Amino acid sequence: MTTARRALIAPESTPFYHVINRCVRRAFLCGEDGLTGQSYEHRRGWIVDRVKDLSTIFCIDVCAYAVMNNHYHLVLKIDVDGAQRLNPKDVISRWLQLFHGHEVAAKYLKGDSLSDGERMLLDGLITKWHERLSSISWFMRCLNEGIARKANREDGCKGAFWEGRFKSQALLDEQALLACMMYVDLNPIRAGIADSLQDADFTSIQERIRELSNAERLFKIHDGDHRTAIDQAPSDVDLSSTEPMLAKPLLSFDGAISPEKQQGIPFHFSDYLELIDWTGRAIRPDKRGSIDEHRPKLLTELGIASDAWMLSAKAFRRQYGGVSGRWDAMCAFKVKHSSGKWCKGKLQSEALHPH
Known part of the structure; x- marks a missing residue:
């Protein structure tokens, strides 16, 4: 029996989630069909473009992504604060970019007067749409339905394109988020279809x-000025504006900000880049076990053993069920949201949380 989505996605416990969706039959999300020779590489762009479009409309940020031959991974963050800042017009205008909406909402946007009954109806619609605009389930529905229709039209067929509903993992703390993002970003290297991070196409x-390379070309380093562009990130999108929005960038790294003010990924990008480069060189299929003696800064700060980290980078998805984090927090999450069901991944959790 499958677990109810409300038991797996709980914004009050954590805003970060790892989601995965896979194709059914012998359908290709992208890549090349060995039997027919037909290429589906262009479909990778469909996924990335649609994810970014939806992230601009929904109050959901993208931390990491990887589009593979027959599946994709996303690490998402629910922007709870951004959702709370939306006013009724924001909610309606965003929802109308996804669906036809309702005639009473169109009247409201035009400034027409509403009867008491219409006002009550509109209030109910706004409440429902507001909740959905910060829902990962609705985000994934809008992503998967559009891609499935487009792919089926191109293939000249009907029927299911995706393997049931998406799978998700709640990421309860920094170690879980870091390990999951690393696992997602390194997918092409782990699969042996890319030799370096720069060659890992369609990854975050x-x-x-x-x-970063483009930013370094734009920012000139003056004599005596030791600033770098590595932690530069575009400014946040104004979620309260009713004007058409520009595409939202990937969620920024804000490790320099105090924990109580953090809205992004709680690490420095320079530290993340050092760790993923070190990890990627060690897990390449043609260089198994070749771990550099120099330990990256993040592993040292978190106290994570190198072998435990490498195992996590290779098998994070299989190590846990629907939740990852410190073991006691994982158990508490299960008790609160799943009636105390069995929790998977104790040994792996303790390895990532040695303190």
């Missing part, structure tokens, strides 16, 4: 490295 780490 490749996008971040390219943005």
